[in-house]
Amino acid sequence: PRTIRLADYAPPAWLVADVALTFRLDPQATRVLSTIRFRPNPDSTDRTFFLHGEGLKTISATIDGRPATLREAEGGITCDVPDAPFTWEAEVEIAPAENTALEGLYMSNGIYCTQCEAEGFRRITWYPDRPDVMAPFRVRVEGDLPVLLSNGNPEASGPGWAEWDDPWRKPAYLFALVAGDLVAVRDRFTTLSGREVDLGIWVRPGDQGRCAFAMEALKASMRWDEEVYGREYDLGVFNIVAVDDFNAGAMENKGLNVFNSALVLASPETATDGTYERIEAVIAHEYFHNWTGNRITCRDWFQLCLKEGLTVFRDQQFTSAMRSEAVKRIEDAQTIRRHQFKEDQGPLAHPVRPESFVEINNFYTITVYEKGAEVIGMLRRLVGAAAYKRALDLYFDRHDGDAATIEDWLQVFEDATGRDLSQFKRWYSQAGTPRLSVEEAWEDGTYTLIFTQETPPTPGQPDKAPQVLPIAVGLLNPNGDEVVPTKVLEMTEARQSFAFEGLSARPIPSILRDFSAPVVLQREVPSAERAFLLAHDTDPFNRWDAAQALARAALMDAAGGAGDPAPDWIEGLGRALADTGLDPAFRALLLDLPGDEDIAIALAERGDVPDPDAIHSGRARIRRILAERLSPQLEAAYHEGATPGPYDPSAGPAGQRALRNRALWILTAADGGARARAQVAADENMTNVLAGLSALLSIGAGEAEAAAFHDRWKDERLVLDSWFALVAGQAPPESAVETARSLADHPAFAWKTPNRFRALMRGLAGNHAGFHRADGAGYDFLADWIVRLDPVNPSVAARTSTVFSSWKRYDAGRQERMRAALHRMLDRDDVSRDLGEMAQRMLE
Numbered sequence: 013p014r015t016i017r018l019a020d021y022a023p024p025a026w027l028v029a030d031v032a033l034t035f036r037l038d039p040q041a042t043r044v045l046s047t048i049r050f051r052p053n054p055d056s057t058d059r060t061f062f063l064h065g066e067g068l069k070t071i072s073a074t075i076d077g078r079p080a081t082l083r084e085a086e087g088g089i090t091c092d093v094p095d096a097p098f099t100w101e102a103e104v105e106i107a108p109a110e111n112t113a114l115e116g117l118y119m120s121n122g123i124y125c126t127q128c129e130a131e132g133f134r135r136i137t138w139y140p141d142r143p144d145v146m147a148p149f150r151v152r153v154e155g156d157l158p159v160l161l162s163n164g165n166p167e168a169s170g171p172g173w174a175e176w177d178d179p180w181r182k183p184a185y186l187f188a189l190v191a192g193d194l195v196a197v198r199d200r201f202t203t204l205s206g207r208e209v210d211l212g213i214w215v216r217p218g219d220q221g222r223c224a225f226a227m228e229a230l231k232a233s234m235r236w237d238e239e240v241y242g243r244e245y246d247l248g249v250f251n252i253v254a255v256d257d258f259n260a261g262a263m264e265n266k267g268l269n270v271f272n273s274a275l276v277l278a279s280p281e282t283a284t285d286g287t288y289e290r291i292e293a294v295i296a297h298e299y300f301h302n303w304t305g306n307r308i309t310c311r312d313w314f315q316l317c318l319k320e321g322l323t324v325f326r327d328q329q330f331t332s333a334m335r336s337e338a339v340k341r342i343e344d345a346q347t348i349r350r351h352q353f354k355e356d357q358g359p360l361a362h363p364v365r366p367e368s369f370v371e372i373n374n375f376y377t378i379t380v381y382e383k384g385a386e387v388i389g390m391l392r393r394l395v396g397a398a399a400y401k402r403a404l405d406l407y408f409d410r411h412d413g414d415a416a417t418i419e420d421w422l423q424v425f426e427d428a429t430g431r432d433l434s435q436f437k438r439w440y441s442q443a444g445t446p447r448l449s450v451e452e453a454w455e456d457g458t459y460t461l462i463f464t465q466e467t468p469p470t471p472g473q474p475d476k477a478p479q480v481l482p483i484a485v486g487l488l489n490p491n492g493d494e495v496v497p498t499k500v501l502e503m504t505e506a507r508q509s510f511a512f513e514g515l516s517a518r519p520i521p522s523i524l525r526d527f528s529a530p531v532v533l534q535r536e537v538p539s540a541e542r543a544f545l546l547a548h549d550t551d552p553f554n555r556w557d558a559a560q561a562l563a564r565a566a567l568m569d570a571a572g573g574a575g576d577p578a579p580d581w582i583e584g585l586g587r588a589l590a591d592t593g594l595d596p597a598f599r600a601l602l603l604d605l606p607g608d609e610d611i612a613i614a615l616a617e618r619g620d621v622p623d624p625d626a627i628h629s630g631r632a633r634i635r636r637i638l639a640e641r642l643s644p645q646l647e648a649a650y651h652e653g654a655t656p657g658p659y660d661p662s663a664g665p666a667g668q669r670a671l672r673n674r675a676l677w678i679l680t681a682a683d684g685g686a687r688a689r690a691q692v693a694a695d696e697n698m699t700n701v702l703a704g705l706s707a708l709l710s711i712g713a714g715e716a717e718a719a720a721f722h723d724r725w726k727d728e729r730l731v732l733d734s735w736f737a738l739v740a741g742q743a744p745p746e747s748a749v750e751t752a753r754s755l756a757d758h759p760a761f762a763w764k765t766p767n768r769f770r771a772l773m774r775g776l777a778g779n780h781a782g783f784h785r786a787d788g789a790g791y792d793f794l795a796d797w798i799v800r801l802d803p804v805n806p807s808v809a810a811r812t813s814t815v816f817s818s819w820k821r822y823d824a825g826r827q828e829r830m831r832a833a834l835h836r837m838l839d840r841d842d843v844s845r846d847l848g849e850m851a852q853r854m855l856e
């Protein structure tokens with residue numbers, strides 16, 4: 013397979029003036045008729061005519077009405093064309109029912125739907141399938157089905173046909189078509205300037221009662237984008253469709269977003285607080301793409317972070333506004349540290365803007381998305397909120413209708429602020445997590461912080477240059493009063509010092525407040541100082557981080573066999589827990605101990621070889637110690653988190669339940685499961701039931717409860733996914749693989765459905781000690797299934813394979829077994845481009 017490089021970008025030879033498509037739907041033989049008007053690109057001297065296409069059966073093809081002679085080329089066709097504008101007409105046949113890769117036009121439970129990002133449109137018809145070719149589309153859908161949807165505004169319809177018109181120029185990856193037996197929940201939205209928009213959420217009959225929350229989230233997103241970014245919706249309709257078979261979370265197709273049903277459907281009986289929060293965020297995310305992604309799209313796929321980093325940043329801002337800013341920031345920092353830092357540490361590390369790929373699907377990563385959002389957060393912190401707003405206004409003004417680049421994006425910030433961002437740009441090109449170390453000096457009332465930054469090598473990037481780091485710092489005096497409020501220090505050198513003058517006592521620093529840069533702060537801090545920050549810091553992130561650092565140290569020590577955790581931690585935690593002035597959601601996060609894999613990463617960072625079993629048993633011991641020593645505070649938190657009355661998914665009650673359920677999880681280590689059992693039996697809502705069940709399973713109990721849960725919910729696909737994930741994820745490590753095997757034999761294990769496959773595989777992989785069983789049975793289980801899925805759905809197979817990226821972290825025996833598993837995935841004649849690239853990179 014060929015490697016595609018950013019450096020090789022060339023503008024398209026031909027542009028598209030407009031597109032008309034007709035679909036005659038049939039599961040085995042859908043006909044797609046296309047009429048495309050091409051014109052030469054004045055910005056290109058190349059006149060080669062090339063169209064992408066994959067798996068298409070060509071029925072006919074003409075140029076200006078005359079039959080075209082098509083020649084096969086890599087990934088598509090070429091043919092001779094006039095040296096002037098011309099019209100291409102073609103008819104092709106495709107088989108949606110046979111499409112298990114779920115890219116292009118496919119069927120899910122009898123519903124036709126599409127997924128065209130990144131390169132799925134070429135499985136629908138011949139087309140220049142690249143994001144810098146944008147055109148208005150008219151679409152006619154024919155089929156004996158009650159609902160026929162496409163992008164844009166509805167034009168006309170009759171029995172068995174419908175016509176749609178999307179006036180906004182768009183790349184083919186934003187094309188969508190949905191058809192089938194669907195019902196709509198409808199609403200209306202009036203935009204700032206008075207445009208009436210018909211909103212529809214389309215679901216399978218029977219699911220209408222589970223759309224209300226998503227609809228409210230949509231309206232809130234539309235309002236928020238007007239108020240905060242001045243962005244208004246631009247069509248008369250906005251449709252969302254929920255489908256059960258979907259490779260990702262959701263897709264921002266123009267005017268017709270397609271969602272994984274797990275991110276739309278919610279009712280108190282079936283969805284947890286976490287699901288509600290995710291639905292709200294993803295509905296917003298896809299809606300926000302209408303401006304950041306659709307109106308302004310990406311020139312090429314290397315610029316993916318241009319739309320994804322910015323849109324994640326925007327959805328994070330939205331969630332902060334809807335819920336708690338402090339809690340959201342901590343959750344996002346946790347995601348970066350747990351998952352993005354892990355990606356940076358291993359063989360799959362890549363820059364926010366990668367420079368080469370084999371299969372672009374492999375670059376829809378946490379680095380592109382979440383680190384991409386962090387980079388924008390840093391930019392905003394550096395220039396300030398007002399300048400950020402000016403820059404964004406300029407971006408929308410200048411680039412509306414464009415397929416843009418990171419250079420364009422940075423240029424608007426330079427023009428709006430007069431700043432030189434050439435060094436800042438390294439955040440887009442340099443992979444890896446900077447390590448920031450700190451020295452301190454104190455003399456004559458002057459306190460000095462001396463920072464050193466260093467980024468470890470990553471694949472293909474042995475040497476790193478210093479990056480611009482916004483380091484938010486505050487200083488406290490020994491009484492715990494803040495003497496210097498938060499100040500953003502701008503570090504640009506490899507080593508740089510910052511002095512604070514006129515202090516009467518040596519201060520205690522609070523560094524990297526609000527997680528102001530995605531770096532690892534390396535600073536030896538005595539546990540007493542951490543406990544001091546846990547008690548006094550005014551910055552919620554650093555307050556939480558003090559508790560995390562103490563917890564991490566305790567868990568690392570416990571994994572090494574040490575007996576007792578630092579009393580400072582337990583006392584500090586106890587006091588914070590009992591402080592009812594603190595937001596329950598925040599206190600819940602204080603109780604959220606680092607997971608087994610977090611500890612494995614931390615040990616590896618320190619140069620130790622992590623022992624999964626020792627980490628697991630150390631964690632169980634710490635949990636018991638907390639349950640015993642903090643029993644009154646945990647009890648109180650458990651009761652404080654009760655939410656009697658009808659279920660309300662909003663942030664307040666959800667935070668109370670989070671506190672209750674974290675307390676429950678710890679208490680369960682010492683009470684034999686009595687409280688958890690009672691909570692499952694009380695059956696108040698899915699959040700509390702699943703938390704109770706999870707706590708029970710985690711102490712090796714709850715078998716009867718899990719079975720009853722299964723029987724009750726076996727017909728609810730989304731709940732059954734949670735059951736699969738939970739049973740595999742919480743199984744005792746020694747029997748986790750056997751549990752996973754029996755789950756794979758379960759009649760409901762529909763392995764071709766991505767949600768079900770992921771539930772089981774991610775469940776087992778998240779069971780750290782179970783997956784890393786010394787005899788390699790966990791690795792074999794995952795590898796076998798990935799190999800089986802690869803020919804069916806390469807994109808999900810490749811994504812799942814990333815659980816092997818940590819192989820170099822472990823002991824020789826485990827390394828050998830994980831490597832062998834990777835070879836088994838790779839060394840096959842029919843390995844997909846997706847999985848082949850991933851396994852190859854992991855083995856390098």
Ligand code: DPP
Nearest residue numbers: 129260261262263264
């Ligand atoms: N573009 C999509 C999203 O992130 C990916 N499926 O919203």
Ligand code: ZN
Nearest residue numbers: 297301320323
């Ligand atoms: Zn997105």
